[in-house]
Amino acid sequence: xxxxxxSFLGQIHELLARKRYSVTDVDENVLRIQExxxxxxxxxxxxxDIVYFSLVCATVPEARITPALxxxxxxxxxxxxxxxxxxxxxxxxxxxxxxxxxxxxxxLGPDDEDDILSCVSFLLADVLHxxxxxxADLQ
Numbered sequence: 001x002x003x004x005x006x007s008f009l010g011q012i013h014e015l016l017a018r019k020r021y022s023v024t025d026v027d028e029n030v031l032r033i034q035e036x037x038x039x040x041x042x043x044x045x046x047x048x049d050i051v052y053f054s055l056v057c058a059t060v061p062e063a064r065i066t067p068a069l070x071x072x073x074x075x076x077x078x079x080x081x082x083x084x085x086x087x088x089x090x091x092x093x094x095x096x097x098x099x100x101x102x103x104x105x106x107x108l109g110p111d112d113e114d115d116i117l118s119c120v121s122f123l124l125a126d127v128l129h130x131x132x133x134x135x136a137d138l139q
Contacts, residue, residue, distance in 0.1 A: 007030060009046050011108050012116060019117060035124055040122055052102045053119045054086075057130050058138050059096045062089075069137045073097075079135055082118075083126040097134070099126055 006028065013031055017022045022034040026043070034041040034055075041056035065087065072078060072083040080099070088096045101123055103115040 005046055007084060008049075008105060008108060012044060012046070012051065015113055016120070021120070033120060038124070040124060040127060042120070050102055050134060051105060051119070053073045053100065053123055055123045055127055055129060057085075057097045057099055057134070059090060059094050060138055062093070062095050063096055064138055065097075066137070070108075070133060072134055072137065079129050080126050080133075082122040083130075090133045097138075099123055099130055 009025075009029065009031065013023045013025065016031070016033055019038060022036055024034075026032050029046045031044040032041055034089040035042055040055070042053055045052045045054070071086040083099045083101050086098050086100050088098060090096055103112070103119050104123050105115075
């Protein structure tokens with residue numbers, strides 16, 4: 001029997017809850033995941049067999065997105081080996097700077113579970129590095 005989006009999402013929810021994350025269903029394809037000790041939260045969006053993870057680093061006025069900041073974010077040697085930045089315009093005209101990662105699911109076996117947990121832990125580690133990398137530029 002083929003996996004459905006709901007069954008994949010339910011299994012991901014259960015896996016992360018077992019690993020002591022606070023997990024909330026946002027809608028039929030989206031989970032909100034919070035690392036309990038730090039309070040840092042991220043989202044997981046399931047599209048087909050790909051899980052996209054995204055963590056908002058900051059929301060700033062567009063004028064703060066300078067060429068120098070963009071160079072830091074895009075530099076191959078910026079220290080972010082597993083995550084990548086994206087910029088999203090918000091409804092109020094600001095820009096959300098996110099860190100992102102993703103993984104492709106097979107049958108949600110042990111390899112997929114490891115990939116999911118790795119994506120989440122990489123984002124949580126990378127957001128600390130991102131703060132050091134671009135935090136001063138956003139003040």
